[in-house]
Amino acid sequence: MILIIAAFAFWIAAWWVNQRLVAIDTGLNTKQQRVIDLAVPLIFGITIFVVWELLVRGLNVPTVLLPPPSMIWARIITSTATLWADFQQTFLKAVIAGYVLGCGSGFIVALLIDRSPFLQRGLLPLGNFVSALPIIGVAPIMVMWFGFDWQSKAAVVVIMTFFPMLVNTVQGLAASGNMERDLMNTYASSWWQTMTRLRLPTAAPFIFNALKINSTLALIGAIVAEFFGTPIVGMGFRISTEVGRMNVDMVWAEIAVAALAGSAFYGGVALIERAVTFWHPSIRAQKS
Amino acid sequence: MTSTGKTIPVLTIITIIVAIWYASVVWMNAPFEYDQAERAKVEQPAFSELISKTMAQERPVLPAPHQVAQELWKTTGAMIQKGRPFSKRSLIYHSWITLSATLLGFLIGTALGITLAVGIVHNRAMDKSVMPWVITSQTIPILAIAPMIIVVLNAMGISGLLPKALISTYLSFFPVVVGMVKGLRSPDAAQLDLMHTYSASRSQAFWKLRWPSSMPYLFTSLKIAVAISLVGAIVGELPTGAVAGLGARMLAGSYYGQTIQIWSALLMASALAAILVMIVSLAHTMVLRRMGQAT
Structure with a gap:
């Protein structure tokens, strides 16, 4: 149960971070803009993997159906x-x-x-x-x-x-x-x-x-x-x-x-x- | 390039293809005939005899076009004449199985694609974070893992139409997302400013400006989406000993060396794809005409 809540908490937190990142007005600072452009999808991707891992463990999904990412990596x-x-x-x-x-x-x-x-x-x-x-x-x-x-x-x-x-x-x-x-x-x-x-x-x-x-x-x-x-x-x-x-x-x-x-x-x-x-x-x- | 006089070149090319096909039939099936003659210890067949023989083999390496046509008629038209159009031996039945999965997947995929596109256009965070992953999602060869998805969903107790449709969905949502994002962004700044001076709300600007101007893009994407939905449904039928559908026909044909059956399933699938794309194009012209944009 805790894992499921953690998954949702992580998701919401990541979403909030992304919203803030996008809202930053970089003006003409192209370097900063590029970092943000790279970070936003990266955070989203990490979120997917973390939520996947936590949900699979939290909901006790049989590994036969969907193994967690850590197991695949191993x-x-x-x-x-x-x-x-x-x-x-x-x-x-x-x-x-x-x-x-x-x-x-x-x-x-x-x-x-x-x-x-x-x-x-x-x-x-x-x-x-x-x-x-x-x-x-x-x-x-x-x-x-x-x-x-x-x-x-x-x-x-x-x-x-x-x-x-x-x-x-x-x-x-x-x-x-x-x-x-x-x-x-x-x-x-x-x-x-x-x-x-x-x-x-x-x-x-x-x-x-x-x-x-x-x-x-x-x-x-x-x-x-x-x-x-x-x-x-x-x-x-x-x-x-x-x-x-x-x-x-x-x-x-x-x-x-x-x-x-x-x-x-x-x-x-x-x-x-x-x-x-x-x-x-x-x-x-x-x-x- | 002028559009006039397209028919004659196309017909010429088709004639050339059919001629090459017949020539290859003789060339590819001849070794079998020579082999047969040698085993039966009779004289090698003369060339004219060879031609007629290569086109009447039961399990040819390459079936002749008329053999495929006969098989197609036997499994469609003749079945209707017998009054059993939906018997399990009829290709109409198998086509229907595949078609239903295709259409369901296409509908879900289109709905999902449009929803995502609307979100991407209206939310910057979604634009920046979702779009790269939508593109990445397509580098996963979903057709390759289709069998696993089917098996896993079957294990979860979901079987029948939905697993196949989900593969079609996965394939078809991508062109719709890309096309719709482009389409919803196609109104230029002046038009959006005009909506602004009318003090139009976001939803009004969406329904009265963005949505109508995205229609040409939507239909172009839909044509691609419906074609790959069909591919998804066919591949989805390959694994797990599927018993019905065009993909299952191909697999069964390849197991038992029934080349004519494979080819007829292949031609049927092609015809289905052509018809589906034609229906979408027809809807395209009709919608554009109603909007007064007909070309």
Whole structure:
């Protein structure tokens, strides 16, 4: 009972602190502002974990249903070897290979059909349509075709990441204005020169958008594909078997690794985006 | 790019895809036929014979489009003709199971998303603290842990529609939050100042200015949300030996090597997704027309 009250007390206290922090008028002191911007979500996150821990203990929730964060952490510490092996199998092999192949082929196909407006008009509506489809359903078929190992998972990832990349690149290549293109024309620049100097840079925000969408899609695709058959290693495999054995803390450890890997992947792409498209208004606005 | 004459290019591409499909059917199913001929100790089939044979296998590596179409008709149209549209062997029944979970999850997700967005727009503390975590929440591959959520909720005595719907909810609330926050903030300062000079209260400013101007953003998000709700419901059916639903059909198909069944479930799911997105777009144009914003 005390733990539950403590949970609520902590929650209210944290909320109050956040309210006060937001109310501080920092004026032009950007450094102070940045610290507050970082602290507020951090406090909120810590609150979630503390309340989770206290409520699970206070309400005596069986650990089979929802283990407290401390228990998950303990499990992560003790089974790093297994987690690393799973991470290697799912992320380093299937996700990376599929991501590179899927994004690469989507990009190349977009460049190829760029020369034919006819194909463009045909492919764009179809690409948009395909992105609404439950592509994850091809997972059983891919497992059947490419076997149980990581190749079949990479194939699922390729299919999932191909269309977002295709559609976004085609849109991005169309984003440069007629004026700029005419200018390139008056410079007598070749198709290739126009591409590298003008159209690919203007397409970069769109391409990075697709890369970011794909970074989360790739991880999901690889893990779900493992439910349909896999060698005895891999994050999806571990999740489905440990659920069966009611080792829920192991499952949550695996989820934590997946979330961390997904965030790091997304964050990495976002960082590269900031470096490459530094001129874009949405990034310049953040820097000021 | 002009919008005129989209049909012909699209049809061309579809024709190309179907042609490639048929070609791959022959290419991928041929080894099995050669193998069969060798085992039966008969002569290798001639090419013309091979083509017709590869398209009539019972468990092909890649079923031909017409085989999938036949299976689809057998499990939908033919079932209706027999007067048993909701029998357990009918794909309509399985689609309905999946669709109901999708819609429930979509509704809860939309409601949750709009509520969060309203809170974020009106409360600075919530804006700063909740928004980063809403984004973080999406880096957790929820589809991957869907099986566990189902098992855990089952253990707690919640089974049936709700667990699947909750996965759809989790997936669909995110685009709604992001879209609605953008939409509710879309009125510019001059419009908000005008509301201020009318001495409009906060709720009046909300209902008369912010809410209407957020509609285009809402519907764009809803289109994404409804599509991923369906994905969530399908994946939610994969584990725990689900007995009904499109996801269960795919899983059963993969266990027993019934490729035609997998493909027909996949096509059915695609059709469902297309219809759902179309309904949302239709609602979008209707609402915009009533607001006098039709394009």
